[in-house]
Amino acid sequence: GLGSAPSETQNSDNNESNASSSSSTEVSQTEEVRVGLDKNVYEIPQYTQQEGVRIARISTSLSAADYGVTPSGVLFKTMVDEIEARSGGKIVLQIYPANQLASGADQIISSLASGAFEISELSAGSWGDYTTAFAPLNIPFLYKNIDVVHAIIDGEIGDEMVQQVREDCNVVPIGFMELGMRQMTNSSREIHAPADLSDLKIRVQSDPIQIAAFEALGGSCVSVPFSELFTALQQKLCEAQENPIHNIVSKKFYEVQPYLTVSEHSPTESILVLSGVYWETLSDEEKTWFEEAGKMATDASRVACQLQTETLLNQVEDYGITVTTLTPEEKQVFVDQVMPVWDMAEEIMGQEKWNELLKAVDKAETQLGL
Amino acid sequence: MSIGLIFLLLFVLLFLGVPIGISIGIPICLLVWQTQITTFEFIAQFMYTKPSEFTLLALPFFIVAGDIMDTGGLSKRLVGVANNLIGNVTGGLGIVAILGCMFFGAVSGSSPATVAAIGTIMIPQMVRAGYDKYYATGLIAVAGGLGIIVPPSFPLVLYGVTNDVSISDLFLAGFGPALVVGIVLVSINFIYSKRYGYKEEGKTVHFKELLKSIWDAKWALLMPVIILGGIYSGACSPTEAAVISCVYGLFIGVFVYKELDVRNIVPMFKNKVDFIGGVIFTFAPAGAMGAIFAYLGYTTVVKNFFLGISTNPYVIVLLMYALLFVVGMFVQTMPAIVILSPILLGVAEAVGIDPVHFGLIVTLALAVAFVTPPVALNLFVASSMTGLSMERITRAAMPFIAGLLAAEIIVGFNPILTTGIIDFFGK
Amino acid sequence: MTEQQKKFSWYKIVDNIEIYIGTAIFLILLVLLTVQVAFRYIFGISFSWIEEISTILMMSMVYCGVAGAVRGRKFLRIEILVDKMPFKIKRILLIFDNLMQAAWIVFMLGPFFNVMKSIGGGRTSILRLPKFYIYAVIPVLLILTLIRTAQEINILMHEHETQLGKSKPAIDLDAIVRERDEALAAKNGGASQ
Ligand code: NA
Ligand code: NA
Numbered sequence: 001g002l003g004s005a006p007s008e009t010q011n012s013d014n015n016e017s018n019a020s021s022s023s024s025t026e027v028s029q030t031e032e033v034r035v036g037l038d039k040n041v042y043e044i045p046q047y048t049q050q051e052g053v054r055i056a057r058i059s060t061s062l063s064a065a066d067y068g069v070t071p072s073g074v075l076f077k078t079m080v081d082e083i084e085a086r087s088g089g090k091i092v093l094q095i096y097p098a099n100q101l102a103s104g105a106d107q108i109i110s111s112l113a114s115g116a117f118e119i120s121e122l123s124a125g126s127w128g129d130y131t132t133a134f135a136p137l138n139i140p141f142l143y144k145n146i147d148v149v150h151a152i153i154d155g156e157i158g159d160e161m162v163q164q165v166r167e168d169c170n171v172v173p174i175g176f177m178e179l180g181m182r183q184m185t186n187s188s189r190e191i192h193a194p195a196d197l198s199d200l201k202i203r204v205q206s207d208p209i210q211i212a213a214f215e216a217l218g219g220s221c222v223s224v225p226f227s228e229l230f231t232a233l234q235q236k237l238c239e240a241q242e243n244p245i246h247n248i249v250s251k252k253f254y255e256v257q258p259y260l261t262v263s264e265h266s267p268t269e270s271i272l273v274l275s276g277v278y279w280e281t282l283s284d285e286e287k288t289w290f291e292e293a294g295k296m297a298t299d300a301s302r303v304a305c306q307l308q309t310e311t312l313l314n315q316v317e318d319y320g321i322t323v324t325t326l327t328p329e330e331k332q333v334f335v336d337q338v339m340p341v342w343d344m345a346e347e348i349m350g351q352e353k354w355n356e357l358l359k360a361v362d363k364a365e366t367q368l369g370l
Numbered sequence: 371m372s373i374g375l376i377f378l379l380l381f382v383l384l385f386l387g388v389p390i391g392i393s394i395g396i397p398i399c400l401l402v403w404q405t406q407i408t409t410f411e412f413i414a415q416f417m418y419t420k421p422s423e424f425t426l427l428a429l430p431f432f433i434v435a436g437d438i439m440d441t442g443g444l445s446k447r448l449v450g451v452a453n454n455l456i457g458n459v460t461g462g463l464g465i466v467a468i469l470g471c472m473f474f475g476a477v478s479g480s481s482p483a484t485v486a487a488i489g490t491i492m493i494p495q496m497v498r499a500g501y502d503k504y505y506a507t508g509l510i511a512v513a514g515g516l517g518i519i520v521p522p523s524f525p526l527v528l529y530g531v532t533n534d535v536s537i538s539d540l541f542l543a544g545f546g547p548a549l550v551v552g553i554v555l556v557s558i559n560f561i562y563s564k565r566y567g568y569k570e571e572g573k574t575v576h577f578k579e580l581l582k583s584i585w586d587a588k589w590a591l592l593m594p595v596i597i598l599g600g601i602y603s604g605a606c607s608p609t610e611a612a613v614i615s616c617v618y619g620l621f622i623g624v625f626v627y628k629e630l631d632v633r634n635i636v637p638m639f640k641n642k643v644d645f646i647g648g649v650i651f652t653f654a655p656a657g658a659m660g661a662i663f664a665y666l667g668y669t670t671v672v673k674n675f676f677l678g679i680s681t682n683p684y685v686i687v688l689l690m691y692a693l694l695f696v697v698g699m700f701v702q703t704m705p706a707i708v709i710l711s712p713i714l715l716g717v718a719e720a721v722g723i724d725p726v727h728f729g730l731i732v733t734l735a736l737a738v739a740f741v742t743p744p745v746a747l748n749l750f751v752a753s754s755m756t757g758l759s760m761e762r763i764t765r766a767a768m769p770f771i772a773g774l775l776a777a778e779i780i781v782g783f784n785p786i787l788t789t790g791i792i793d794f795f796g797k
Numbered sequence: 798m799t800e801q802q803k804k805f806s807w808y809k810i811v812d813n814i815e816i817y818i819g820t821a822i823f824l825i826l827l828v829l830l831t832v833q834v835a836f837r838y839i840f841g842i843s844f845s846w847i848e849e850i851s852t853i854l855m856m857s858m859v860y861c862g863v864a865g866a867v868r869g870r871k872f873l874r875i876e877i878l879v880d881k882m883p884f885k886i887k888r889i890l891l892i893f894d895n896l897m898q899a900a901w902i903v904f905m906l907g908p909f910f911n912v913m914k915s916i917g918g919g920r921t922s923i924l925r926l927p928k929f930y931i932y933a934v935i936p937v938l939l940i941l942t943l944i945r946t947a948q949e950i951n952i953l954m955h956e957h958e959t960q961l962g963k964s965k966p967a968i969d970l971d972a973i974v975r976e977r978d979e980a981l982a983a984k985n986g987g988a989s990q
Binding site (some may be wrong): 030105106110113128129130168169201206207208211220221222223346 | 831837841842845848867908911915916918919920921922923928
């Protein structure tokens with residue numbers, strides 16, 4: 001019948017930070033996480049103008065149904081609840097989902113500057129046109145796992161990112177939205193070594209370092225908009241792609257890509273930012289509320305992400321696709337081969353910052369016993 | 371200023387003939403000024419963002435491809451094949467005209483262009499064979515709608531860009547509705563031809579002639595194969611396919627059929643530059659309007675209005691058709707898609723209708739809008755081409771318009787005809 | 798070509814500069830995208846810079862077209878009322894439409910400059926082209942659009958009714974019907990003898 005057709009691809013999503021959709025069940029490790037199915041099951045609270053209440057508007061790629069469910073939805077729900085609680089209802093956050101207000105770096109940055117809205121979110125890979133602040137988060141095969149990424153973000157390097165983007169773009173980051181490590185899928189084989197990628201047309205994000213990295217691995221890179229990716233994979237315009245597991249499940253890439261490689265080659269973080277203009281209008285106490293709420297929201301999204309990543313990885317295996325995890329030795333071969341690309345990162349970031357980053361990664365690995 | 375006043379101003383400006391982009395731009399600026407809901411810079415940003423979307427680039431090239439087909443002698447040969455295939459049965463030339471529109475539609479994305487291309491060739495031929503001149507013209511005016519239903523299609527590109535739906539999926543889903551419309555029109559033509567005895571006398575199919583015409587048209591017949599094959603084999607994106615269809619059409623027109631003068635190539639592109647500017651400019655204010663309506667919660671108001679009437683998808687489909695029929699009487703393709711489709715898609719999705727399926731629902735409704743007076747582009751083209759009055763052509767086209775409406779319902783209620791095709795190829 | 802015609806054509810080029818630039822961009826896009834497909838198909842190489850430059854070129858072509866669409870009267874608009882009006886009212890309506898358009902463009906120039914300021918430091922991701930200059934294409938061409946609007950209003954004020962006359966239909970169906978009926982009559986006449 002008419003109504004039974006599951007809706008897909010309505011999530012207008014340029015920076016891919018929020019491709020996942022609702023899971024209609026409570027997330028637990030035993031139950032199936034159903035992403036991309038039921039729409040509008042959760043309602044985002046709608047605020048109306050009231051005397052003495054200030055509304056801060058958030059433009060995001062989040063799908064309305066994901067509110068409070070997926071890692072990004074959990075981040076936003078935490079923000080909304082925390083700010084409402086801390087301000088005693090004097091400041092409320094109004095979410096405008098599905099990129100309906102703005103998408104892409106140009107639109108988001110110019111809107112924040114003019115005060116078109118107060119808060120937005122932009123994935124680490126989309127800042128490159130304006131600042132190199134988040135370059136450390138876009139380097140493939142630099143981080144052994146997500147814990148190392150967290151150590152970097154929460155440490156000095158993270159503080160530097162925040163400082164730099166404030167100077168370069170006049171925006172104030174208050175949180176990092178976790179979307180999980182990126183994995184590869186492809187149509188023809190298990191991937192154990194770079195050679196297995198050699199004759200595959202792989203779709204990567206249009207970021208110079210990421211393109212260079214996959215070219216160094218021998219793949220041939222194709223640029224496809226995220227909304228066209230499923231069809232492109234289905235029709236073999238590209239034969240491989242890389243995304244966090246949430247996107248792979250919600251966009252049903254597993255239906256046309258029978259091989260998934262748990263490569264965890266780079267993190268997917270989206271930066272939650274306040275307009276610098278808006279920030280200046282806040283009192284010191286209010287600034288603290290936002291900073292604290294941002295910290296809590298970041299943590300909440302990390303917990304949700306970790307929990308759901310495991311569930312979803314098991315789930316795709318149940319759907320019948322082959323899941324292979326790179327062994328540390330196998331992964332090292334990839335790391336060695338993308339080494340030349342690291343020079344490019346060094347050039348972009350500057351030698352001093354690059355060395356600092358490497359040192360911090362080493363330190364984090366030692367502390368985590370890796 | 372209330373939502374009602376804003377819409378009133380929008381309609382007054384549209385009615386006075388102010389360019390659609392400006393008719394949208396002025397009310398939204400007043401709305402922003404009055405509500406302070408966002409900034410003018412927010413609107414200005416859309417003037418850059420919208421006209422630089424890569425997928426939108428397919429549009430200019432598909433527009434020129436239609437011209438190239440015509441002047442290069444490709445359309446003529448396509449009709450020749452259809453003629454030899456089926457010209458001699460009852461209502462044969464009518465079927466040839468419908469098939470011609472389908473063939474031409476497989477390359478062109480425009481409905482009026484299809485009317486012009488096939489009408490020029492087929493109307494005189496049909497009248498010569500004894501068809502009523504109003505009947506022949508009316509049939510072509512309606513069958514021209516196949517130009518936008520058979521992929522590639524401008525409205526589907528616009529819909530895909532506006533609502534961020536995959537254009538390849540939309541194209542693929544267009545084959546089912548095209549087939550339904552084709553069958554319905556052929557059936558109606560058969561009934562009428564039987565009653566009035568439309569049959570080309572003394573003409574029999576010569577198998578040799580058929581083969582000859584196919585051989586003669588082979589390069590033209592390859593064009594849709596290259597466009598659609600290119601997209602579905604993964605060789606190129608819809609935008610690139612549009613470019614390739616131009617290059618291919620130019621090559622065949624100049625070097626193979628030798629009907630296209632090299633000196634005419636640049637003018638063909640030049641003639642379309644202002645047209646493209648006039649069309650795509652509309653996107654910027656329309657995009658800003660969508661965002662500002664979202665800011666103000668208008669989108670929710672519209673959604674709740676429809677869902678208040680019914681949440682049954684079949685009822686919603688009928689309501690959409692009714693609304694688009696009325697709007698389509700007065701408004702052309704572009705504004706209906708850029709203004710209405712994002713708002714209506716929200717309603718459709720709420721009752722579980724797939725965005726791709728909904729894209730075809732909108733496109734079929736637009737095919738009807740092309741032949742419903744007072745604003746009916748296909749009828750304008752047909753009328754100015756033949757000098758016949760719009761009223762008389764419309765009267766003759768009535769049975770076919772009724773057929774289109776029947777096809778709308780068949781397709782609207784059966785997503786298997788649209789998304790079913792995608793699923794079939796996907797699995 | 799005579800000397801006089803040559804001079805005239807120079808004026809024509811300046812007077813239609815946006816159309817010529819737009820056409821050049823259109824053709825460049827045709828070549829670039831063909832190269833893109835060919836290289837990917839034949840050599841399996843694809844150039845990410847082509848897509849980036851294509852969108853910039855497309856945006857420029859669109860605004861060239863916007864300036865050109867004023868006097869070409871190619872803006873999408875609803876003509877139902879305008880077409881039904883007598884010549885004098887039609888002319889007033891068309892002038893009104895142009896004034897509305899000019900007013901909106903003038904109003905948007907300010908906000909647009911602010912946008913340019915806020916994205917000013919950015920560079921495109923692949924070719925690292927400064928965004929400030931890319932964005933600047935729009936106000937430059939919008940100002941040209943305003944000039945064209947002024948010219949158009951001037952043309953409208955001096956336009957004569959005869960210039961809007963009806964064109965002859967491309968197909969003369971009556972002639973065809975006459976021929977057909979004559980042929981039929983001749984045939985029937987021949988049969989009865
Ligand atoms: Na078509
Ligand atoms: Na109509």
